[in-house]
Amino acid sequence: MDMKFCLIAFSIFLIGESFALGKVSHLLVESLGDGVFQLEDGGKQNPISASTFLPQDTKLSVRPKSGIETLAAGYQFRFGSSTTFECNYESIELYSGSIFIRSRKITNSIKIIGPEVTIRLSGAGSCMMEVEPNGGFKFVGLLGKLISSIDETTYVNILPGDIVFTNLLEDTFSDKLVVDLDNLLQSSFLLSGFANSNSFLDSLKSVSKSQKLHMGKALGTTVGSANHSESFEIIKDAPEKQNSQSLQDSSKFSYQGGNYELSTSPPLQELLGRTPQRVKKVSTVPSSEFKENNISKQLPLTKKNYPSRPFPSKVLRGR
Numbered sequence: 001m002d003m004k005f006c007l008i009a010f011s012i013f014l015i016g017e018s019f020a021l022g023k024v025s026h027l028l029v030e031s032l033g034d035g036v037f038q039l040e041d042g043g044k045q046n047p048i049s050a051s052t053f054l055p056q057d058t059k060l061s062v063r064p065k066s067g068i069e070t071l072a073a074g075y076q077f078r079f080g081s082s083t084t085f086e087c088n089y090e091s092i093e094l095y096s097g098s099i100f101i102r103s104r105k106i107t108n109s110i111k112i113i114g115p116e117v118t119i120r121l122s123g124a125g126s127c128m129m130e131v132e133p134n135g136g137f138k139f140v141g142l143l144g145k146l147i148s149s150i151d152e153t154t155y156v157n158i159l160p161g162d163i164v165f166t167n168l169l170e171d172t173f174s175d176k177l178v179v180d181l182d183n184l185l186q187s188s189f190l191l192s193g194f195a196n197s198n199s200f201l202d203s204l205k206s207v208s209k210s211q212k213l214h215m216g217k218a219l220g221t222t223v224g225s226a227n228h229s230e231s232f233e234i235i236k237d238a239p240e241k242q243n244s245q246s247l248q249d250s251s252k253f254s255y256q257g258g259n260y261e262l263s264t265s266p267p268l269q270e271l272l273g274r275t276p277q278r279v280k281k282v283s284t285v286p287s288s289e290f291k292e293n294n295i296s297k298q299l300p301l302t303k304k305n306y307p308s309r310p311f312p313s314k315v316l317r318g319r
Contacts, residue, residue: 033066136166181208
């Protein structure tokens with residue numbers, strides 16, 4: 001117990017010392033699957049065990065269906081399956097794969113180097129980044145507000161639910177798209193594959209719930225990958241109708257999260273849960289017929305001749 005406490009205290013001291021010197025050291029705190037390996041010359045691969053610092057200026061590779069989580073000064077990182085990267089004291093060089101970044105201080109700033117573009121991520125919040133086929137980045141905002149910049153001249157604010165691509169042709173960013181955070185929380189390995197604190201989960205669920213309440217338009221599309229320098233794919237979930245009555249005539253429409261079936265049964269049947277039945281009309285004796293059978297025959301007006309439910313006026317007169 002004392003040895004473990006000393007190791008944690010020493011690790012915190014080293015992280016704080018690195019932060020004071022303007023350097024970022026990654027402490028490996030969790031390894032899933034086969035974990036991460038150090039790639040050396042000659043094709044040799046050495047596994048890196050937990051509770052150790054990742055080596056600097058060395059190419060590292062996370063195995064398929066695996067992942068790792070690291071801590072640094074003011075940061076929490078997660079590297080996804082089949083991610084190849086290199087940790088430097090002031091930056092992370094991402095060759096392929098995806099990464100989760102959680103910045104805890106608004107003064108934080110880190111440089112991410114990709115195959116074709118270099119960005120600087122600043123601020124406090126959480127996001128995910130992925131290397132695209134064209135060598136650029138795709139950002140997905142989760143919590144807080146992060147600012148990404150290219151060459152310190154072009155900026156974009158990454159808010160929860162935002163999807164942003166780098167435009168390599170113009171050295172700028174694409175227009176923002178929206179991702180369903182509730183589905184992302186359940187399907188993303190970088191989020192659901194690791195142990196999350198209750199505060200982080202509560203914050204993410206609160207933001208996703210707020211997004212659903214304010215989401216006023218169903219996109220019916222899926223964001224693909226950026227295969228070209230200046231564009232990315234938009235995949236339609238379902239073919240669109242060309243006529244103006246397509247929404248009224250269609251029995252199904254798509255929204256973010258699934259499909260909703262419009263009922264084709266009559267509204268009354270849908271409400272009752274069965275086929276509506278018309279109640280047979282009960283025959284009543286008309287007042288004229290009552291008079292003809294009672295008054296015209298000059299029968300004495302006694303209580304026996306009154307209807308079973310007399311009118312209030314007759315009740316009063318009877319008293």
